[in-house]
Amino acid sequence: MKLLLHLNGKALSADFTNAEGQAVLTSESTRHAAYFSEPQPGFFTVILAGKVYTCALEKLPNGATEVMVNGQRIPVTIQDPKRLSHNAAAAGQAGGRAVLTSPMPGKIVRVLCAAGDEVTEGQGLVVIEAMKMQNEVQAPKAGKVVELKVTAGQTVNAGEILAVVE
């Protein structure tokens, strides 16, 4: 089948087939043949001209796909409207507007600013705690806190919006 792929800053169109454990990837008119098997669910062995590549498939919460190949993490995007939109949503920055998102799941232990505050770049705005470690989320730019979404004591997920600085 034909695919549109993006990985490591490369965009390529490719044709992929797999039958009887033999996979063939044709891209830029180059043909790559491999022995292809999935010994455990999500765990693959790809043998290219004798070289063994042990691959683990990882689906990220945001829907993106990463493949660990011999310990090297390679993000791969395949043409798929749903996922592309996802990725769009993930991009937090928009013009002069800076959206602060939580870098990890955790509990808000302190809020160091109030809506309307003028803040300087690097100023600590919120302190989050997870696994006994406190993490201070700082203003990515100088400006005004136009939105403050969290209060001390509440728990947040990774990527959840904390505040907006304009």
Added chain:
Amino acid sequence: MKLLLHLNGKALSADFTNAEGQAVLTSESTRHAAYFSEPQPGFFTVILAGKVYTCALEKLPNGATEVMVNGQRIPVTIQDPKRLSHNAAAAGQAGGRAVLTSPMPGKIVRVLCAAGDEVTEGQGLVVIEAMKMQNEVQAPKAGKVVELKVTAGQTVNAGEILAVVE
């Protein structure tokens, strides 16, 4: 729900419920309560009055169920027409008729008798090989080989009928 159970030579009727990780088994008007969880598929933790029982569920090819409890293998049969019929089929002996079945998956390396032969009890009839080990299947009783189902070179599964002695 009500169940009819057979295990370790005991037959009992019991009522079993499980909600919010709390399991209750009532049998012979005795009530047993436990913390019940399945940390991995088919792998259970049952805590009875503080005592921990790690259980692994095993489905045998013949449809029977066995539970490994802290390393002890306990076969459990629950009223279920399908399985009961299975077990009936499994019982090989019928009157003066002795059905020889393969004790393991493997390859028939030698057939030591022919259909119609008179054989003595304990006489070797077929030699099966698996994992580099040869195993001689012997006549369970003296009598006549009325059926011979296998020939040298073929592979058989565990429980497959090899011959019938009458």
Added chain:
Amino acid sequence: MFQKLLIANRGEIAVRIIRACRDLGISPVVVYSTADRQALHVQLADEAYFIGEAPAAESYLVGEKIIAAAQQSGAEAIHPGYGFLSEREWFARAVEDAGLTFVGPSPYSIALMGSKTNAREAALKAGAPIVPGTANKLADTAEAWQTAVEVGYPVMLKAAAGGGGKGMRIVRSAEEMKSAFETASAEAQAAFGDPSVYIEKYIERPRHIEIQIVADKHGNTIHLGERECSIQRRHQKVIEECPSPLNDSVLRAKMGEAAVNIAQAAHYYSVGTIEFLVDVQRNFYFLEMNTRLQVEHPVTELVTGIDLVQAQIRIAAGAVLTIKQEDVQMLGHAVECRVYAEDPEKNFLPSPGKITKLRTPSGPGVRDDSGVYEGWEVPLFYDPMISKLATYGATREEAINRMQRALREYYVGGIRTTIPFFQEVLDDADFRSGEIDTGFIARYFERKAALPKAAVSPELSNEEIAAVMVAAYDFARQQPAAATTQAVSKWKAAGRSAAFTNR
């Protein structure tokens, strides 16, 4: 010897203590919180008792619940592990008052050495060199500023009740003091229920080297040599070794003697650790004593052949040390890497969550002390360490090579871990040469950032081809059958052939 022992902890250390109990023929009993209903330590124990909600303050830090569980189970002793209640004098006392044995030092020794301020005074009395600074708990930022000026910047803020780097901050100027003081106090409060912090001089490029002590209740005290713990991030150890790459038997003897003196001055029994800073001239300064088992105890076990947890339990039961100082042999070399659920690419941010796939290393010279399993969801309430991986070799090089081999075999899916970080560090020239100090990781990341970015080659590497094949295969099998019949039929074929290859 005890018939039954309760473990007042969780995670990998609870599993480690369960194993020591099995080796001694003792029946292990554990406790667990809501978050740990399906934890590995519960599955491996003989008995398990529920003690409360996920936050430690409602479960693993509630002494009465733990002692009640011990009494309900009929356990004769309680092992506190590390962290949680392991260095709380009141808990050790409460355990003894309940007629049970505390597997650790006496409440007196905990009170004396558990508080670093008292410990420094004790060390001075024992004639051990200490780091310049004052042992006083700071009342407020004002006092912090004043003390810092007396000691001279840079200074280190430390939690008085602390350990494991929680509540520690380097302060290089007066400006940094206020927020550092507040964060350190808050962390100290969160981690130990005590916000007290104190100040000491910050020594540049120090090695963190500690001495393992073993002492019985009959006055016999020996040391099992040193551990090098200089590889730290956020003042918390991530890689430890035994012996130190310095492997200086003269220094070992001097530090060992100082450590034994300090332990004896504290009337110490059980296993314990005296931590020192060693400067570039190989002067050493007493830092603190940990009156408990250390995370990094396996490297000492591998090199000395002595099981420290078994020794700790035997000592608690009143056994006399059978091994003399001169009997202690250090053979070969051991390295430990702490596998944390953290993202090394994001400044070691915690990465709790479900372990979707787990492959653990094994084979010669490899020891994996893990607290997790495939399918386990690492809770965000507790310490991020999921396993301590240790390797042993005849030489430091062999131990490191085996660690690289083990890390290569180790795969944890679904969460980020420090494994890729270790794979890079273990190949670092400075690390290989043993040129390390507590500033190693900071410099390592500076070096790494300074490296020129590799240009994107238009060619697909084999790794990229493999990645694309896997992603494409997964993408295709998710398409509705109708969409790509021809392809789907092929997946079916592949499925069949895959099935065949196993027959």
Added chain:
Amino acid sequence: MFQKLLIANRGEIAVRIIRACRDLGISPVVVYSTADRQALHVQLADEAYFIGEAPAAESYLVGEKIIAAAQQSGAEAIHPGYGFLSEREWFARAVEDAGLTFVGPSPYSIALMGSKTNAREAALKAGAPIVPGTANKLADTAEAWQTAVEVGYPVMLKAAAGGGGKGMRIVRSAEEMKSAFETASAEAQAAFGDPSVYIEKYIERPRHIEIQIVADKHGNTIHLGERECSIQRRHQKVIEECPSPLNDSVLRAKMGEAAVNIAQAAHYYSVGTIEFLVDVQRNFYFLEMNTRLQVEHPVTELVTGIDLVQAQIRIAAGAVLTIKQEDVQMLGHAVECRVYAEDPEKNFLPSPGKITKLRTPSGPGVRDDSGVYEGWEVPLFYDPMISKLATYGATREEAINRMQRALREYYVGGIRTTIPFFQEVLDDADFRSGEIDTGFIARYFERKAALPKAAVSPELSNEEIAAVMVAAYDFARQQPAAATTQAVSKWKAAGRSAAFTNR
């Protein structure tokens, strides 16, 4: 040292050799058959080459294919592992003729010692005591009868080209000879491609004790002490120890010297093993030499600290032995259990099939050299061993206790294994006391059969209650939703609560 090495084997030993390569910085290359496309050794290698169909005669026994794969990959050496081609003179010669290095002894030594008949003569020349019998290959049953009468019953039939108990039969009377001779010859043919068998005197209640030899290509030969391998079923080792429970340093020195003499008489280099029988008076008789790595090598590695596979590879590369006989230290005690895919309740019948669930042991003193993973289907074409589990302790008791702990943690679902058997044997009084010989298992099963059956108690034990709960839970969740709505809703609830406990 080699840059790249090809491993001409499969299963756990291929994985073991891969790990040694990693430790030495050598790139491991493997070969695989149709049945092994998804095998663990393929997943862990740097390169893997397909060499044919599942039956060994079409793949792992085809020397040309293996040498061709080595040349294609650019490997400089071939490690044969054990079994398969490891003791085939022609293969060792073919490897050298192809300009590659054979990681093992010279073709000359293999030819001399690989055939037990020649080996017995060599041992006699070296002045080592041998078991009464004749070294001649038997032409037919008639000659077997005649020779047996000369030696005197009971006698042992043995495969001339054999090892590992394949093609061995005890014969206690003339009546048993015919079928025993035929089966032994057939097994020898199947296992080694050579039906030749010979006869020797069967010694009653002998211990099987072997000496590990290490010799370089420069004439340096040392021994690494003994291994006790008396626990055998079907003349194949299942439990091994180092040192022997006899732990007799005088006997060790005598046997070691005899072993070194035999090895030197054979101009032997590489690692190798001299097997002896030891009778109740502690007289020892040369049995055979295995001119290859042994399955049970880990127990020697754990006690001496020497990596035998690394040593073997270094020696093949021409390295000089740096360790002298007097440097060899034996510290502590190690035990190995061979985990076979066999049903101990059915006379150890092979139990190939899919491993539906796998939990492997870990922690202090535990080493699991496994060749399988969860989801792997154990093929019926090859040896049934799926893992060799070894434990180490300061004493024999600690090593055994740790083995019990490890076996308790070990769970293999979907197939039967020898794990439950080991758990029973390790608690056997005779085994614990070290009162063992090659007849141990037979007597063990007699003792077991003689035990009175436990009466069925009407009460449900806790184990039975747990089993019933699990079976009932599984039964209920398989019912169509309509059937038991009320129940099903509860399963849903349980599902939810289960989900919660992980958050």
